[in-house]
Amino acid sequence: MFDDRSPIYRQIADRIKTEVLTEALKEDERVMSTNEYAAYYRINPATVAKAFQQLVDEGVLYKKRGIGMFVSPQAREVLRDRHRERFFTDVVDPMIDEALAIGVPLADVVRRIEGRDAR
Amino acid sequence: MRFPSRLLVANMFFAVLLWLAALAVTAAIAAAVAVFGDLDQSAWEKVPQIARWYALFTGVALIREFLPMYIAHGQTRREFGGHALVTALLFAPFLGVLFALGYLIERGVYALAGLPPVLGRGHLYADTLQFPVVVAEHTLQFAVWLAAGTFLGAAYYRWAGGGVLACLPVAAGLVLLAESTVGGDLRLPFANRFGLGLDLAWPAAVLAGTGVATVLAGLALTWPIIRDVPLRTTRA
Amino acid sequence: MKVEIDGLGLRYGETAALDGLTCTLDGGKIYGLLGRNGSGKTSLMSVLAAFRRQTFGQVRVAGEPVFENRRVTRRISLITHTGETTDIGTAEDALYFAEWLRPDWDGELARSLMDAFGLAPKAKVKEMSTGQRSAMGAVIGLAGRAPLTMFDECHLGMDVPSRKIFYDALLADYMDHPRTIVLSSHLIDEVAPLFEEVLILDRGRLLLQEETPALLGRGTTVTGPADRVAAFTAGLTVLDERRLGPTVAAVVYGPLDDARRREAAGAGLELAPVPLQDLFVHLTADPAGAPAAAPAGAPAAEPSGEPR
Numbered sequence: 196m197f198d199d200r201s202p203i204y205r206q207i208a209d210r211i212k213t214e215v216l217t218e219a220l221k222e223d224e225r226v227m228s229t230n231e232y233a234a235y236y237r238i239n240p241a242t243v244a245k246a247f248q249q250l251v252d253e254g255v256l257y258k259k260r261g262i263g264m265f266v267s268p269q270a271r272e273v274l275r276d277r278h279r280e281r282f283f284t285d286v287v288d289p290m291i292d293e294a295l296a297i298g299v300p301l302a303d304v305v306r307r308i309e310g311r312d313a314r
Numbered sequence: 315m316r317f318p319s320r321l322l323v324a325n326m327f328f329a330v331l332l333w334l335a336a337l338a339v340t341a342a343i344a345a346a347v348a349v350f351g352d353l354d355q356s357a358w359e360k361v362p363q364i365a366r367w368y369a370l371f372t373g374v375a376l377i378r379e380f381l382p383m384y385i386a387h388g389q390t391r392r393e394f395g396g397h398a399l400v401t402a403l404l405f406a407p408f409l410g411v412l413f414a415l416g417y418l419i420e421r422g423v424y425a426l427a428g429l430p431p432v433l434g435r436g437h438l439y440a441d442t443l444q445f446p447v448v449v450a451e452h453t454l455q456f457a458v459w460l461a462a463g464t465f466l467g468a469a470y471y472r473w474a475g476g477g478v479l480a481c482l483p484v485a486a487g488l489v490l491l492a493e494s495t496v497g498g499d500l501r502l503p504f505a506n507r508f509g510l511g512l513d514l515a516w517p518a519a520v521l522a523g524t525g526v527a528t529v530l531a532g533l534a535l536t537w538p539i540i541r542d543v544p545l546r547t548t549r550a
Numbered sequence: 551m552k553v554e555i556d557g558l559g560l561r562y563g564e565t566a567a568l569d570g571l572t573c574t575l576d577g578g579k580i581y582g583l584l585g586r587n588g589s590g591k592t593s594l595m596s597v598l599a600a601f602r603r604q605t606f607g608q609v610r611v612a613g614e615p616v617f618e619n620r621r622v623t624r625r626i627s628l629i630t631h632t633g634e635t636t637d638i639g640t641a642e643d644a645l646y647f648a649e650w651l652r653p654d655w656d657g658e659l660a661r662s663l664m665d666a667f668g669l670a671p672k673a674k675v676k677e678m679s680t681g682q683r684s685a686m687g688a689v690i691g692l693a694g695r696a697p698l699t700m701f702d703e704c705h706l707g708m709d710v711p712s713r714k715i716f717y718d719a720l721l722a723d724y725m726d727h728p729r730t731i732v733l734s735s736h737l738i739d740e741v742a743p744l745f746e747e748v749l750i751l752d753r754g755r756l757l758l759q760e761e762t763p764a765l766l767g768r769g770t771t772v773t774g775p776a777d778r779v780a781a782f783t784a785g786l787t788v789l790d791e792r793r794l795g796p797t798v799a800a801v802v803y804g805p806l807d808d809a810r811r812r813e814a815a816g817a818g819l820e821l822a823p824v825p826l827q828d829l830f831v832h833l834t835a836d837p838a839g840a841p842a843a844a845p846a847g848a849p850a851a852e853p854s855g856e857p858r
Contacts, residue, residue, distance in 0.1 A: 203743060204763070230725045237717055238743040239580055240725055242763060320650045324643070375638070383636040385601060387651035388624040488629065542618070544602035 203238055207246040215255060215270045216278075222271065226256060226264040253277075318397035321380060325372060325405055332368060333412045336361055339417065348427070355434045356442060358420040362413065362452055369409060369456040373463020376401065377471050377540065385545050395537055402460050402533060410453030417442035438496055451496045454525045458492035469537035471546070488532045495525040517549025551625065551698045551730050552577045552614045553598065558607035559754075560593045567593035569754035570607065575732075577698075580724060580744055582762070583734040585751035586834050591734045592630070595700045596752065598732075599628035611698060623652055627696035631703035633680075633687030641678075641686060642671040652694045659723065660693035666715050680707035688716050692723050700732040713737075715746060738827040748826070752834055762826070769824030769832075770806055773799040778817050789832035801832055 214220040229247060233240040247264055250256040255270045267273070294304050344357035359379075376398050384394040421442055424431050431442055439447040462485040469477035516524070553575040560568040568590045575581060585591045597604045603617045612624045636644065641664065664671065667685035678686065684707035691701055705716050713836045721744065724731060735741045742748075748765055750757040758765070769789075772779055779798040790801040801824055806814075814821050825833075 233725065234718070234721060236712075236743070237721065239721075239746045239762070241579070241746040242743070245763065320647060323641075324646075334648060379636050379638045383647060384651065386599075386628070386636075387648060388599075388620075388626055389651055389695075390600070390618045390620045390623055393620060542603055545596070 203236065203242060204246045204249070207232060207236070207243060208250060211250060212255065212274055215266055216274055221256070222266050222268045224266050225262070226266065228263055247311050315393065315396045318401050321397055321401050322404060325401065326408055329368075329372075329405075329409060329412065332365075333416070337363070337416060340416075340420075341423075348397055348429070353429055355432050356417070356420060356424075358413075358416045358442075359434055361416065362455060363412065365409065366455055366459040369406070369459040370463035370466075372405065372461040373402070373465075374467035375463075377467030377536070381471065381540060382544075382545055391541055391543065395540065398464065398536075399533060402457065402464065406457035406460055406529075407449065407453045409427050409456040410449040410451075413452045413456075414427070414445050414448040417448060418445075450522075454492060454496055454522075454529065457529040458489055458525070458532060461529050462486075462489050463537070464536040465532050465539075468536045468543070472539050484535065485532070490526040492525050495521040495528075504517050551608075551622075551688045553698065553730070554608075554609040554610040554613075555594075555598075556610075558594070558597065558609060559605045560590075560597060560602070561605045566754055568597070568607075571751070571755055573749060573756045573759055577730040577745075578728055579746040580720075580731045580733065580743060582738075582748040583732050583744035583751070584738060584748060584830055585734075585757075589751040589834075590754040591751055592702055593754070595628050595732065595734065596701050598698070599623075599626050599700060601628065625696055626698045626700075627652075627691055627694045628700040628702060629687040631684075631706055633671055633678075633683035633685070633704060634706070636800065637676045639675060640671065641673050641675060643670055644675055644686065644690065645671075648690050648694065651714035652696070654695035654697075656693050659695075660689055663689040663692060663719055666719065667712060681712060684708045685712055685716075686747055688719070692719055695723075695727055695729070697849070698730045698732075700734075702734050703736065706736065713740070717741070720744065738830055739825050742826040750830065750833060757833060765829070766823060766826060768803055768805055770802050771799055771822045771824055771828040772802055772814065772819050773797065773822070774817070774819035778819060782814055782817060782819055787837075788830075801828070803829075803832075 211220070211226060220226065225234075227242045229240050232243040232246075232252075236243075240258075247256060247258075251258060252266055256263055256264045256271045257267050263304070291301065294301060309312075336415055340357050340361060344353055347353045347357070380398070381391070381394055384397070385391065420429055433440075433442070437448075438451045442448065465488075466478055466485050469481040473480070555571055555573050558571040560565065567588075571590065571594065572587075583591050583594070592635045593602075596602045598611065598616065600616045600618065600623045609616050611626060614622050616626070624628055629835050636647075645657070645660055649657055650661075667682075667689065669682060669685055669689065675683070675684070675686065683755075685702055688701070688708075691699055691704065705713050708716060717740075720731070720733075733741060733744065739750055742762065745760050745762045747759065749759045760768075772782060775796055776793065776798040779800050783800050783802055787803040788800050789803050792799045806821070811821060
């Protein structure tokens, strides 16, 4: 897991994850180097290296010694599974909380979802 | 130790510029005197009166400007001390030679204009064409002023104004002694008024030895002041 | 280059600028040296660069003492906040001597940095503005490529575009030629991302030394209803508390594990990271003028016990 207390970690990870999910980065494609990321974000390369290491541990990237970081063949799968797992806790539950807090009946919410599904 | 080439070159380059300026100014003054009055003396002879202050200034600048630069560039005080010593010992003769060349130029111009190359005061040399003697006398003169400059510069760098006041008598004594070995007429501020000129009736070898020893003493006195001097940085 | 500092003290007359400072820099990183005015940053760097000799204690760089030791001093560079150290001559002259005295000098880098900062080679150093002098210092410090390069507030006089140029150049050259770089600054949030490790000095001693991400992970702002914040922060080190009506925002110091984070979320509390600058302010604050007591769980003078 990324340390969500370090926003710069999250920025780098999120960018790479988004690129993988949208297939801007394809499987087995090389990711920009640590130094390129460091220069772009104006941050210490060690910070980037740690972010990369986390992505390796998560199975999103793999390392080819002396060449660089590459997108794992299963990266997209892994990320979609992870996002699916977290979808209810991260997206649906807060939405329900919000609806209850402002007095929107859950039935209305359900109707809305079903309406979107029918379209 | 490396040869202090760039330190010397930088100072020599500036000295040549000043020498050219001095030639131009002296020529202008001499021409004015010749036109409006009677030019019956060497004009170039007066130049060391100002040039020795430049030698003093060079000594001060060695400590005030170049010492911090050396340390900031990762050199030790000891390395700087070596470079400064070599620079001082080579720069003074360089000034001596430049000055002696000035006499030769003046000699040529005076000959063309039919003017007499008369010296206004006593020197080790009786004629401006005695090149080695001219160089020797003024080398010693410039060297002692330069040494006094490093001494006072170091005192100022380390202890500010109080240090200069405390060291001034020593520096003045060195200058007085060395100047007295090469000529009786000091033309120092206040010195003549208080009859401070030393009339040394010593053998030539003793005079020369005393002069050289005085210069070395001035440079040697500088070392204990700078050997562990802190670099000035404003504290944040 | 490895830097070992052991019980280091520096006195100016009666004033103790450094008072028994002990720490070790493993080298090969960009270090941030932080501290309030008078905490001893400049004094520490002055001793490390052999600008002055310490009053007591020891400094070793690459295993050797520094003062008047040419084997190590020539591999150390300190650029002070006044930028270039000499007043004589032009920018070109300054480079002429730097090139001659610095064993690892890179003239090409110096020229490209001069261009980037818009410094004219013929400009007289004495007539330069504060910003230009700072830029000149940055050029000399970076192009000197000293294995231990220190910048003491050297970018403070620069305007924003110049500072960005400096940060970019520093990072790029550090990545091309890895070396030990120490940067002191008051513009903490601006430079914090550059640091791999942070040292905070306080009253001439080391308050803490920590890798930047780990240090950032130690500060959390807990925001929510006063009673719930109080219940959650009981037993934690609270560095600061601000109240707005029924809502309290407390800055706590120390890592929060996932269980505690879930607990906070369950209690309807909002957790947010604390920027390094705020963390610094809280850690070095001393409202009563008493010595800054390092918070419990935070390192006091001895950083070695800190988890990495």
